[in-house]
Amino acid sequence: MRDLSLHLMDIVQNSIDAKASKISILICADKKSDLLEIEVKDNGIGMDSDFLKEVVNPFTTTRDTRRVGLGIPLLKASAKRASGDLEITSEKLVGTTVKASFKISHIDRLPLGNLAQTMESLIVARPDIEYDLTLDNKKERFIFNSFEIKRRIGEVPLTHFEVLKWIGEYVNDGVKTIFGGILDEILG
Amino acid sequence: MKSLAELEEIRKRTLDQINLRTSNHDIRVVVGMATCGIAAGARPVMNAFVEELNKRNLTNVAVTMTGCIGMCKLEPIVEVIDKDGSKVTYVKMTPEKVARVVAEHIVNGRVCTEYTIAEADK
Numbered sequence: 486m487r488d489l490s491l492h493l494m495d496i497v498q499n500s501i502d503a504k505a506s507k508i509s510i511l512i513c514a515d516k517k518s519d520l521l522e523i524e525v526k527d528n529g530i531g532m533d534s535d536f537l538k539e540v541v542n543p544f545t546t547t548r549d550t551r552r553v554g555l556g557i558p559l560l561k562a563s564a565k566r567a568s569g570d571l572e573i574t575s576e577k578l579v580g581t582t583v584k585a586s587f588k589i590s591h592i593d594r595l596p597l598g599n600l601a602q603t604m605e606s607l608i609v610a611r612p613d614i615e616y617d618l619t620l621d622n623k624k625e626r627f628i629f630n631s632f633e634i635k636r637r638i639g640e641v642p643l644t645h646f647e648v649l650k651w652i653g654e655y656v657n658d659g660v661k662t663i664f665g666g667i668l669d670e671i672l673g
Numbered sequence: 674m675k676s677l678a679e680l681e682e683i684r685k686r687t688l689d690q691i692n693l694r695t696s697n698h699d700i701r702v703v704v705g706m707a708t709c710g711i712a713a714g715a716r717p718v719m720n721a722f723v724e725e726l727n728k729r730n731l732t733n734v735a736v737t738m739t740g741c742i743g744m745c746k747l748e749p750i751v752e753v754i755d756k757d758g759s760k761v762t763y764v765k766m767t768p769e770k771v772a773r774v775v776a777e778h779i780v781n782g783r784v785c786t787e788y789t790i791a792e793a794d795k
Contacts, residue, residue, distance in 0.1 A: 486712055495711050502740065556708040582729050599716075610706065611737040637680045639679070641691055646727035647683050655675040 488598025503529025509617040532575040547642040567594035601653040620663040627659035698735040703752040707741035713748035721768035724774040762790040
């Protein structure tokens with residue numbers, strides 16, 4: 486994966502496959518501790534402890550087209566490469582939380598990438614899911630909730646082009662405000 | 674900074690168009706969005722479809738996604754499924770190819786044969 490927003494898209498896909506109706510994404514960058522954390526939390530069907538133990542193994546997958554699953558192993562590799570780690574907790578019928586960490590200043594830390602496009606694509610694909618996105622730099626927070634937008638636009642669908650465009654720009658603004666000057670790739 | 678108040682304007686502005694629309698989708702565009710698809714560039718392809726369809730004001734087309742279609746080396750893969758269920762599979766898609774698929778296949782009904790999976794197999 487070229488950047489973190491693509492990893493995020495991929496990990497959220499797992500939540501969608503797990504029949505989640507609400508997916509919360511938290512991206513927290515703390516300049517002081519030089520730590521970037523990305524957390525995806527869903528209310529999907531969860532995993533039992535046996536599957537959870539094996540889930541970082543590339544030969545563990547639920548898909549039926551082939552017997553490898555690389556989403557989680559690739560994210561783990563990207564985190565490890567930047568002195569970070571991956572942590573997954575899950576409870577059957579309750580949900581799953583995937584948390585990846587990265588050392589911000591590490592030379593191999595992937596850039597954040599186009600987070601706005603990830604959010605737009607997820608909403609186009611599954612507007613019925615409630616997406617919650619929080620960007621945090623330990624001083625300020627930016628919060629986006631797709632159902633809050635839905636309430637405001639009433640009968641206009643979330644997937645209407647003008648609404649999507651607005652969402653993209655809104656998220657982009659959030660990224661710049663919160664991570665500008667903290668993640669080097671983002672200009673404030 | 675974008676403000677939530679702008680949504681109210683968008684709502685007012687778009688409401689009239691919404692009423693004119695039928696919710697019938699004649700054509701479905703399905704983009705493969707598993708790890709393989711995303712790594713190969715499926716996200717900008719999906720975005721290009723949304724943008725291109727809006728540019729041409731095509732409201733009878735639904736853009737959705739699916740998991741791994743099973744031919745990871747040919748990703749990004751896009752299926753265009755028309756009203757009677759017949760399916761054309763495009764492979765190794767790019768945003769540039771999307772513009773052509775929308776103009777030729779979706780608008781004019783002529784399949785872009787050179788981008789299809791049948792052509793990739795040769």
